[in-house]
Amino acid sequence: MPKQATPAVVWVHGDSLSPTNPALLANPGAPAVWVWDEELLAQWQISRKRIVFIYECLLELPVAIRRGKVVPEIRQFMQEHAAQTIVTTASPSPRFRAICQELSGSFTLEILPMPALIPPQKHLDLRRFSRYWKVAEKVIYPR
């Protein structure tokens, strides 16, 4: 028997502001949310032009726009939609990781990978770009 699907919510963050991001694509019509992370805006002293640029990106996405502390805002959005599952896209940011850690305590969290520029490699030497490029140039443009 198929598992009873709990309604999913898509969390969109600043590394995947495309209407075709994997989380939005996989969940058409699902409620989606963006949260302006006020702590981060203050910490990085994000200027007005950056906020306007990001806002314009958001206006082309099917998301509710919130502001404040990220985890409590998402929690509340989940309650409003009686949802248990959060779907989002991967990011290397340590702040993203910390938020995911917190959310996964109370919800089912699915983190979808972003399309990669080069396929995952067994041995990728990152000590200098030249070493990385030696490997990358062979696989970056399949001919």
Add this chain to the structure above:
Amino acid sequence: MRREFASRADLIAYVTQVFPGATGAVSETVGGRTVALEKLAALQPDRYGHSRNELEGAVTRLSPYIRHGVLTLAEVRDHLQAQGYAWAVVEPLLRQLAWRDYWQQLYEQWGDGIWDDREPYKTGFTAADYADELPQDIINGTTSLDCMDHFSRELQTTGYLHNHARLWLAAYIIHWRRVKWQAGARWFLSHLLDGDPASNQLSWQWVASTFSVKPYYFNQENLARFSRRKWCATCPHAAQTCPFRGSYEQLHKQLFPHAEASHSSRRLGTRR
């Protein structure tokens, strides 16, 4: 928060009201997938390779869109492939896209450690020799060096600088003014529409030499050439008092008097 706006001016007024802490100019660069796809369609990869180091060269200006995932690196590559470009044509552009992927992969490993010096400076100085704060005349655009003052204003009004201008301004801040790269990186991050922790902090480290084998620096001839003398032609400092005048060897001695003399210290912007 609101999603309906009568105009861009309406959006800007709203942002100004709800984010009072966020100050300064608004860029003419418009966000969103629609504009990003227009820019993608207008790429000129055949002109990119030989002109990308020139301020007026055929660079893509895709960075703010890529930074925020409005476009992915893979999409840009796939677009080039769909157009049928040969490897030799697209190799220079792919290499630059790969720089971003490379920085992102390091960010994945290092996390907030990208704010720490990854290696010692190779300038003959230690981190303690560099100032913690950015000098006010750089922020205000009042150094009296026409090129640097222009870059400062451009950064703060448009949120974009050409890669070469970023290299020159960063090198000026770190090596001529002897300021910690972190101070410059924080300033860039606040203003660049493409401001990205990995690409930004690690590029600053690359210029500083805390993540490369030697410091990046330049001379007047290099700046004049790739800017087509845009500032040097009228700058009162150009003939005599420009701090960038001289050969790479001379500048190396002046800037890094305690560093080992390096015969291969000549660094051209074309390196990356």
